[in-house]
Amino acid sequence: MLHCKPLHPLFAAEVVGVDLRQVHEPAALAAIRHAMDRYAVLVFRNQPFSDDEQVAFATRFDGRLHAQTSLSALGANRFGNEALTDISSVRANGELAELADRRRLSILSNRLWHTDASFVDPAGRYSLLSGRVVPEVRADTEFADMRSAWDALDEADKQRFQSLRVFHSIVHSRQTIGFDFSPEEAARLPGAVHPLVRTIPASGRRSLYLASHASHIIDWPIPEGRLQLLDLIEHATQPQFVYRHIWQPNDLVIWDNRATMHRGRPFDDTRYRRELRRTTTLDIGT
Numbered sequence: 001m002l003h004c005k006p007l008h009p010l011f012a013a014e015v016v017g018v019d020l021r022q023v024h025e026p027a028a029l030a031a032i033r034h035a036m037d038r039y040a041v042l043v044f045r046n047q048p049f050s051d052d053e054q055v056a057f058a059t060r061f062d063g064r065l066h067a068q069t070s071l072s073a074l075g076a077n078r079f080g081n082e083a084l085t086d087i088s089s090v091r092a093n094g095e096l097a098e099l100a101d102r103r104r105l106s107i108l109s110n111r112l113w114h115t116d117a118s119f120v121d122p123a124g125r126y127s128l129l130s131g132r133v134v135p136e137v138r139a140d141t142e143f144a145d146m147r148s149a150w151d152a153l154d155e156a157d158k159q160r161f162q163s164l165r166v167f168h169s170i171v172h173s174r175q176t177i178g179f180d181f182s183p184e185e186a187a188r189l190p191g192a193v194h195p196l197v198r199t200i201p202a203s204g205r206r207s208l209y210l211a212s213h214a215s216h217i218i219d220w221p222i223p224e225g226r227l228q229l230l231d232l233i234e235h236a237t238q239p240q241f242v243y244r245h246i247w248q249p250n251d252l253v254i255w256d257n258r259a260t261m262h263r264g265r266p267f268d269d270t271r272y273r274r275e276l277r278r279t280t281t282l283d284i285g286t
């Protein structure tokens, strides 16, 4: 039985008294997935994962890991494992990244509201983000509950949106902030089509599936679809749908990418060291 302390009226909880490195039993892993279906974001404090332990836990939690990341398109990461995404303010040599460093500029786009790996098929399911080095200044991550955002739409809008499909491209989302992939890099990131409205199988709840990567609505004129997506993102990220996570060292935060969006908040990353490691599972099976 997990002990969950709610962190927000609608979603997000802290789980206390669990060392995830020791969680191997199928029933215990299923209990965490069950809590994910309720809360969509779970915070575990004091989880001092090594890289190998994090990859191992993510794999036994939910199977296959996402490795076709945007950062992998920029070249190999410093861990030699693209399933371990390096969301850090440092370069491969461990020094702070400079202002114009391309990996840094690509990571900056995490400040746009998004859901991980919506630009591949199968898309991302759970992300597990480990806070290895946390700066002394605030560098929060915000989450929005896309199930509550769906629930709050009126019936006419629900009817209008429920069958729509959306093209997701990380090349598009990077372009919106003026970051361009080379043609060779972009060829590794072709994008994917997903429904605008998803049903989370275990809970049966419906969710708006949005992201900065959402480029346009299939079969709609591009400007009209893009404006509709911007309107929906504005709706879904109203304060009542948002939980703000304040990082402590060795936090492990797990979120359901089918049910939430998230964004990083700004901090002076050219001055303060921050090292996060992300593993994201793929939405395969139930």
Ligand SMILES: [Fe+2]
Pocket (backbone or CB within 6 Å): 110, 114, 115, 116, 262
């Ligand atoms: Fe992300």
